[in-house]
Each structure stands twice: as C-alpha cells, then as structure tokens.
Amino acid sequence: MEYSVRPIWHKLVTLDWKFGLFLLLFICIPRFLLVLLANASGNYSSIGAIMVISALCPFLFLTSSGRRRIGLTRPKRYGWLLVAFLAGLIFSLLLYYVGWSLYANTYQNWYVYIGKSYNIPQAINPSNKSILFAVVALTGMLFSPIGEELFFRGIVHASFANSVGDRKATQIDGSAFALTHLSHFGFVFIHNQWHFYVVPALIWVVSMFIVSMLFIKFKTYSSSILGAILCHSGFNLGMTYCIFYLL
Template sequence: MESYLRKLWTQCFRYNWKLGVFLILLFGIPRFIIVLESYVSRSYGLVMIVFLCMWFAPFVFLTKHGRKGIGIKRPSQWWKPFVSFIFGGLSCFLIFGLLYFLYDTSIENAFVYIGGNNPTSGITGEDKLIYFWIAAIPSMIFSPIGEEFLYRGVIHGSFVSEFGETKASVFDSLAFALTHIAHFGIIYTFGVWKFLPIPSVLWVVSMFFVSQVFFKCKLFSDSIWGAVAAHSGFNFVMMYCIFYLL
C-alpha cells in the first residue's frame, strides 16, 4: 500500500489523528493571533501569507498518492463545482439572514464587525463596485484554497483511517469553526477587546454548519475542488452582503 505521508515525515509521524491535531495547532495558533492583530492594524497581508502556507501543506506533507487520496484531483463531473459554488453562496445568505434578524446592524452581527475592517464602506456608485471586486476576488481565492486544502484535505484525511469520513468531518469542522472566533467573537472596538459569548457561539455553530456544507460538496464533486468552490461562493456572497446589504 502506497504511503500518504512523505518519507521525510514518517520518522516523526504516522498519517493519523495525531498529525491532524499537530497541524490544527501548527496553523491554528499563529493564524488566530495574526487575525486578531489584523483588526488592530487593519491589514490582512500576514493573514494572506498564512493562507498561502496552507496551500502548500498537502505538497509539503503528502505524496502524490496522498494528495489524490485527500481529493486533490479532477471533479467527477465538470459542472459539480459550479453547483457547489451556489450551495456555498446560499449557506452564506442563510447565516446572514439569521444574524441580521437577530442583531440587525449592531456590532453583535458578525457581518457588521468583519465588514467594519473595510475602510471603503462609505463609498458609493461605480467606485464601490471596484472596491467590491478588489475585496471579493482575493477572498474567493486565498482562504478557500488554503483552508480547504488544509481542513477538508490534509487534516480531514488524517482522521479518516481511525474514525471514518463522517466523524473525521466533525473534527475538521470543529477545528475550522473554533479558529474563526478570531474573526468574530473576540472583537476589537473603540480600542478595547471584548468577548461576545452568545454571538460568538452562534458564529461558531454557523462556521461548523458551513464546514459541513463544504464537506458535502467535496463528496458531491468527488474532489476537494467542490469544497473550494463552495467556500469561494460563501466568501463571494459574504462580500456582497457586507458591501450592499448592510
């Protein structure tokens, strides 16, 4: 049986849940700190670098056979990633609708807080459309590829052999959801850090839900690109909601 893990790493790890936990901490802790800092500095440059590092995780840790095993391959049918993109977008609309219903445009709404890091919120007309695409395009590329390669790819695969596909998706979804507390839950406003217990729980549950959507889209497409497309659709709609619905 061909190995999933590169020979370099087999001296320290087996491709199992222990490696998965190691990768969750290796990427999650620095990402958490860097995202929190970005809300103070209002700069996402370092966050983009973290996502780029996630892009390379399957190539650093896994063999060609391993990368194919976690889903880095062509979708079973070309149109399935497009359907996945739509499902990802719809899941974002559902979450936006719930949070808007509960919190309107207050800071307890995750979309409001995340959108507050965008200094172009007061711009209108054609300029607003330009800034929308400037924000939307990177958000549809960097985090969808990076996070799906890592969470629905390498980390998910590390749990599969012992726990199976369904339970493995619970572990990678929990890791994905909890790290998003850095994006919303612990907030920086008026020069002070605050923790919002109930809104943060809703946000974590929402991120767990969309993680499951991304996982289902991966299965639907028989490829990690289904999850990437769904994630890209989610981020596209999130940018639309922030720019045009708030």
C-alpha cells in the same frame, strides 16, 4: 498509510490523528492570534501568509498519490461544482438575514464586524465601490477557500480519518474550522477595547460548523476537493456582497 507521505518525512510523520492534531496546533493557534492582532491593528497582511502556508501543507508532506487521496484530483461529477458554488452563496445570504434580523447594523452582527476589516470608505462613489468590491471578492474567493480547504478538508481530514474514520474526522475538522473563526468574530475589538459577545459568537460558530459540513459534502459529491473550494468561494462571495451592498 505511510506511503502517502513524502519519503523525507517517513521517520517523523504518519498520516494519523497525532499528525492531524499537530497541524491544527501549528497552523490554527498562530492564525487565531494573528487575526486578533490584525483586528486590533487594522493590518491584515500576515493573514495571507497563513493561507499560503495552509495551502502548501499537502504539497510539503504528501506524495502525488497522497494528494489524490485527499481529493486533489479532477472531479468525477462536474455538475456538482455549480451546485456547490450556489449552495455556499445561498448559505451566506441566509446567514446575513439571521444576523440582520437579530442584531441589525450593530457590531453584534458578524457581517458588520467583519466588514470593518474591508475598510470601505463611507464617501466612496459607486464606480470605485464596484472596483473595490471586485478586488475584495476575488481575493476572498481565492485565498481562504484554497488555503482552508486544502488544509481542513484536505490533509487534516485525511489524517484524522485514517485513525477515527470519515464521520468523526468530519466533525473534528469542522469543529476546528468553526472555533478558529472565533478570531474573526466573537472576540471583537471595538473602540480600543476587547469584547466577547456570547450569544452572537455561539450563533457564528455553529454557522461555521454547518457551512463546513456543506464544504465536505460537496467534496464528496464531486469526488474532488474542488467541490469544497467552490462552495467556500460561493460563501465568501455572498458574504462580501452582503457587506458591501446590503448593510
């Protein structure tokens, strides 16, 4: 499907598994390391840059026809967009209850550890907390859903699907998405030391794989990658709410 690739890349790029693997290595390895460094330093400014680069990949490499093929098109079933958002929100709440039931308010709870990065002041008053929540929630609902879905469920999925079919491509991009999120929780930096919580990390990775299956399903149901983006946005909103108000 070379005609989906911009002419400038024709001699270098074919939309196949090799290109998909290149994208995963080029984006995910630096992102993994940058998130780990950010967890240790408390400076997360570089993560936004990775999300922007991820989002730009389809526009950099694909023609308008190619972008439509990966789902960058108007939804055919608008009703599924609301369902997608609610499904992501509900899944995030379920994941909160699993974490709280098993690990309560400890750093083995994925939301507790991720919440460290939000830097919520302990003495913050309700009004300022609401403002901070709105800012964090809005950021989380835009940057990572757009960047990650255009990347994982978009150009990466299409690259692998052209070689191994949609089903296997879904498993590959879902696995890559889940393993990449080990940098967010799994390898944890606490009291100036690194730890790896095997069972909580396994639950987290499996959960990220399952939610990535939700994302691709709603991309299919809505006939647009917007379905995946909104499901992802709903998940991030729910996670942010849990961190701010339920922990």
